[in-house]
Amino acid sequence: MQTIFSIGADALAYGMVLFVISIGLSVTMGLMKFVNLAHGAFAMLGGYIASYATQSLGWHFGFALLAAVALCMILAVPLERFLYRRFYGASELRQVLMTIGLTFMMIGIANWLMGPTLKTIALPPSLQGPVDIGFRSFPAHKIFAAAVGLITALGLWLLIERTFFGVKLRAAVDDAKMAEALGIRTKAVYAISFALAIGLAAMGGVVGAQLLPIEPQYALHHMVTFLVVVCVGGAGSIGGALAACLILGMVKTTGAYLWPEFGNFFFYLAVIAIVSMLPNGLMGRAK
Amino acid sequence: MKFLCQTTAILALCAGGAFADTIKVGVIGPFSGGAALQGRNFQAGIEAYFALNGRTVGDHEIEIIYRDLPAADPGQSAALTQELIVGEGVQYLAGYYYTPDAMAAAPILEEANVPMVVFNAATSAIVNASPLVVRTSFTTFQTSTPMATVARERGIERVITVVSDYGPGVDSETAFVRAFGAAGGTVVESVRMPMSTVDFSPIMQRIRDSGAEAVFAFLPAGPQTFGFMTAFVENGLKADGVQLLAPGDLTQESDLPVLGPNAAGMLTTFHYAVSHNSPENIAFTEAATAWLGNPAELSFPAVGAFDGMHVIAHMIAATNGQQDAAAAVDSVKGLEWISPRGPVSINPDNRHITQNIYLREVAEVEGQYINHEIQVFENQGDPGWVAP
Numbered sequence: 001m002q003t004i005f006s007i008g009a010d011a012l013a014y015g016m017v018l019f020v021i022s023i024g025l026s027v028t029m030g031l032m033k034f035v036n037l038a039h040g041a042f043a044m045l046g047g048y049i050a051s052y053a054t055q056s057l058g059w060h061f062g063f064a065l066l067a068a069v070a071l072c073m074i075l076a077v078p079l080e081r082f083l084y085r086r087f088y089g090a091s092e093l094r095q096v097l098m099t100i101g102l103t104f105m106m107i108g109i110a111n112w113l114m115g116p117t118l119k120t121i122a123l124p125p126s127l128q129g130p131v132d133i134g135f136r137s138f139p140a141h142k143i144f145a146a147a148v149g150l151i152t153a154l155g156l157w158l159l160i161e162r163t164f165f166g167v168k169l170r171a172a173v174d175d176a177k178m179a180e181a182l183g184i185r186t187k188a189v190y191a192i193s194f195a196l197a198i199g200l201a202a203m204g205g206v207v208g209a210q211l212l213p214i215e216p217q218y219a220l221h222h223m224v225t226f227l228v229v230v231c232v233g234g235a236g237s238i239g240g241a242l243a244a245c246l247i248l249g250m251v252k253t254t255g256a257y258l259w260p261e262f263g264n265f266f267f268y269l270a271v272i273a274i275v276s277m278l279p280n281g282l283m284g285r286a287k
Numbered sequence: 288m289k290f291l292c293q294t295t296a297i298l299a300l301c302a303g304g305a306f307a308d309t310i311k312v313g314v315i316g317p318f319s320g321g322a323a324l325q326g327r328n329f330q331a332g333i334e335a336y337f338a339l340n341g342r343t344v345g346d347h348e349i350e351i352i353y354r355d356l357p358a359a360d361p362g363q364s365a366a367l368t369q370e371l372i373v374g375e376g377v378q379y380l381a382g383y384y385y386t387p388d389a390m391a392a393a394p395i396l397e398e399a400n401v402p403m404v405v406f407n408a409a410t411s412a413i414v415n416a417s418p419l420v421v422r423t424s425f426t427t428f429q430t431s432t433p434m435a436t437v438a439r440e441r442g443i444e445r446v447i448t449v450v451s452d453y454g455p456g457v458d459s460e461t462a463f464v465r466a467f468g469a470a471g472g473t474v475v476e477s478v479r480m481p482m483s484t485v486d487f488s489p490i491m492q493r494i495r496d497s498g499a500e501a502v503f504a505f506l507p508a509g510p511q512t513f514g515f516m517t518a519f520v521e522n523g524l525k526a527d528g529v530q531l532l533a534p535g536d537l538t539q540e541s542d543l544p545v546l547g548p549n550a551a552g553m554l555t556t557f558h559y560a561v562s563h564n565s566p567e568n569i570a571f572t573e574a575a576t577a578w579l580g581n582p583a584e585l586s587f588p589a590v591g592a593f594d595g596m597h598v599i600a601h602m603i604a605a606t607n608g609q610q611d612a613a614a615a616v617d618s619v620k621g622l623e624w625i626s627p628r629g630p631v632s633i634n635p636d637n638r639h640i641t642q643n644i645y646l647r648e649v650a651e652v653e654g655q656y657i658n659h660e661i662q663v664f665e666n667q668g669d670p671g672w673v674a675p
Contacts (some may be wrong), residue, residue: 003496010488116323118510120545130523139488139521210517211485213510217321221510222485257489258478263452263481 002135007257008250009133011090013142013185014150015249017208021222023152024200030236030284031173032193035085037099037129038193039201041106046072046202046285047121047214054122061124065206072202076195084281085187085195103219111216118215121206145207149245152200157238159260232274234284243282247274262278307571310603313354313371315364315392316406320357321509324541325384325588327579329406332592335574336600344603352377356384361391368392372399378610379416379599384588386410386454393417400612404598406591410454410501411671414637419612421598421619421638425558427458428671430534431505433644433664434556435466438501438532445475446532447499449490451506452479453669458504462671467503475499484511487518494524501530504537512537513549516549530554537657538649541586541657550649550656558642559590560658571627574631594626594640598633630666639669 023038046152053064083102087095127144130137142176160166171179172186180186205214233244248270255266274282314333331645333351342349354373364387371377372395377429380396380403383389394418396403405413405422414420423586438446440564448463450456456479464474476497480490494502502524506512516537519525535557538550561572575589598619605618620635629643646662 001490006492007489010486010492014486082629111319111323115539116321118513118545130521130526137521137526138525140519141521179324211514212511215321215510221483253486255491256484256486257493260478260490260493261452264483287639 003136003257007253009136010200011139011250011253012246013146014136014211014253015245015247016146017142017211018225018229018243018249019242020145020149020152020211021201021204022226022245023156023238024197024204025226026230026233026235026241027156027193027197027200027239027241029230031033031169032088032190032197034088034194035099035171036084036097036197037223038102038106038224039197039221041103042072042076042172042198042201043205043208044110044207044214044218045075045106047209047218048110048119049202049266050121050206050209051119051214055120061122061127065203068206069199069202073195073199076198077191080191080194085190088190103223107216107219114216116216118213120213121209122239123210139210139214141210145210148203149242151243152203155237160238163193174199225240228271232271232281234278234281237281237283240281240283244274247282290594292453296461299353303320306345308341308348308608309350310344310377310379310608311350311352311375311377312381312599313352313368313375313377313379314382315354315371316384317368317386318353318355322357322384324584325407325586326355327584328541328586328588329382329384329592331579331585332406332594333573333596334578335571335589335598336593338574338577339570340597340600344600345607347603347608349600351602356388357526359387361383361387365391365395366418366565368395377401379602379615381599382406382592383408386413386440389413389420390416395613396420400610402602402612402615404595406495406595407588410458410637411669411673414639415675418638421616421617421633422578423594423598423640424544424588425642425668427455427505427638428462429556429642429667429669430536430644430672431459431462432466433646434503434532434534434554435463435470435472436587436664437531437554437646437662438467438503438530439470439472439554441502441530442528443472445473445499446450446501446503447494447497448477448503449494450477450479450504451482451511453482453507455507455536456505459669460503463503466670480506482507482511485514487515488522491518491522491524494529495522495527497536499529501532503532503571505533506537507548508539508542513609514544514642515565516553520549525549525552535587537559538647538658539586540658543658544583544647546649547656548651551651553649555649555658556644556664557587557647557658559587559643560645560647560660561585562652562657562659563628563645564660565625565627565629566625567625594624594628594631597626598622626649628665636666636674637669637672639672640674641666641668643667 028036049062049068053059127141235242251270297647306530387410450460453550480515497633535555540561602615623632631642644664645660650659
């Protein structure tokens with residue numbers, strides 16, 4: 001019984017970390033219709049900034065997290081203006097090739113600047129070590145990551161479904177020309193959405209760094225996982241991504257406990273089953 | 288036809304190369320990509336050898352030609368090896384970080400009349416792939432087996448083994464299970480984890496539920512080891528007194544600054560620790576870190592490369608610079624010398640290095656974590672080697 005609770009807690013925590021890291025990609029792919037395979041590279045960039053800020057500059061984790069998100073969002077503006085904007089509406093293959101090229105460049109730069117070894121982010125004492133949650137001890141930073149995931153989910157849902165910006169974004173995505181005719185500055189809406197997605201990537205990279213450590217190959221190592229979350233959840237659906245992360249977290253954690261020798265067999269079996277039954281993902285809109 | 292061309296080219300080079308005063312050594316290793324630090328350690332070991340012994344053997348000057356192989360890639364390894372032999376005319380091949388790369392290059396050796404000195408790749412079977420292979424690193428069997436004795440000496444009865452599901456992991460598991468069973472211990476469970484595992488919490492729960500007193504683990508160094516050690520501490524296993532045992536790959540010196548306090552007190556068995564206290568090692572580490580620039584980057588592949596250069600220099604002296612691979616390899620069979628890791632010799636039967644294996648404990652000394660040697664297993668051969 002205790003083991004079942006234990007696996008449940010691990011699954012929940014893993015699923016939420018997955019959500020924090022993948023949700024930005026769901027925003028770009030679902031709302032902006034852009035296949036941004038460089039998403040993981042921005043998560044890595046955020047991680048490197050936070051690692052440098054906490055380890056070399058001695059900043060507090062909270063400030064480092066804010067700095068990582070802010071710097072990545074600032075970098076996203078010129079990148080969107082001069083590079084990504086040229087590929088809006090382009091074929092998916094061209095988007096994939098451009099962003100995978102960008103990923104390899106960022107891997108190379110990270111390797112050159114920061115070296116091939118992995119970097120850690122110094123956590124404040126309150127997030128270090130185990131916390132007693134009644135039936136077992138549990139890593140404190142995982143509870144923090146899960147909380148960040150929940151707040152992000154709620155915040156994004158409110159932003160997209162309940163604010164005027166959300167209305168404009170959805171209008172710009174559904175029919176850019178009509179939206180523009182109605183006076184919506186679609187370019188600005190896209191730029192803000194892109195920066196927001198990059199900021200989410202950076203936050204995910206920092207918050208999830210204990211589980212997915214920051215190293216130059218980060219983007220390639222975890223790319224498939226991010227894509228699987230978006231695909232299973234339904235691109236652009238926050239509830240879908242959340243559900244996907246929790247289901248996949250449960251399958252992966254249970255599989256790793258009961259049948260570790262099967263590797264990721266059950267994980268991918270679940271992915272195939274869900275995607276073949278629901279081609280648009282759990283909560284994706286039909287095209 | 289291809290064979291004929293290569294042979295002709297090689298013969299032409301031999302005829303010209305025999306009396307030349309420059310001996311070329313081709314070194315293949317990961318100089319870029321995820322394992323670039325290990326490639327830099329190859330270079331550090333070679334440069335340290337030159338710094339301490341000079342670049343010449345008699346009248347012959349040694350020239351190193353590096354080729355980058357960022358990840359395990361047998362096809363590319365074979366291609367680079369051929370290119371070094373045919374294009375550059377190397378008389379010796381060296382390096383090879385990953386087993387598949389060494390295996391892919393081995394069939395070319397006899398045809399090309401070139402010996403290979405393996406600086407790192409650690410599967411027992413490599414020396415059987417060609418009679419011209421000499422290895423100066425270690426095998427996973429060699430470093431994992433003494434840990435069974437350590438566990439028994441400390442009164443540990445029940446152990447769970449947890450390894451990454453790939454060649455070295457399986458080797459390590461087999462070596463430990465065999466030796467621990469023979470020493471009267473019980474392996475209660477053996478778990479093989481997929482290589483892509485990032486969340487080790489379920490594994491930690493599994494270890495807890497198994498009721499074992501100790502875990503024997505093997506994972507590739509880097510993100511995996513970091514995640515494993517962190518999970519081990521955060522899930523309370525370390526606090527509960529479960530002992531973590533592993534071969535030294537897990538606590539290599541270049542990873543210790545990151546693993547830090549999570550690894551403190553951990554026991555590992557390995558052939559080399561940067562902290563090894565001997566005049567040979569002090570001279571070696573000074574020369575190697577002078578080249579690396581950063582003392583924290585020095586790790587075990589450097590000593591494999593350093594001793595590899597010692598073997599190559601001996602081969603050059605024994606053959607007086609002539610290209611005769613069989614004679615060169617014969618000359619080092621049974622060769623004994625004092626390495627930075629302690630006394631070593633080349634086993635005449637399998638051309639693998641016989642060496643001391645040390646039990647080390649991760650300890651904090653003057654604010655830095657080191658592998659502190661606390662026990663010696665002398666003159667260990669390779670228990671995983673099976674005569675062909």
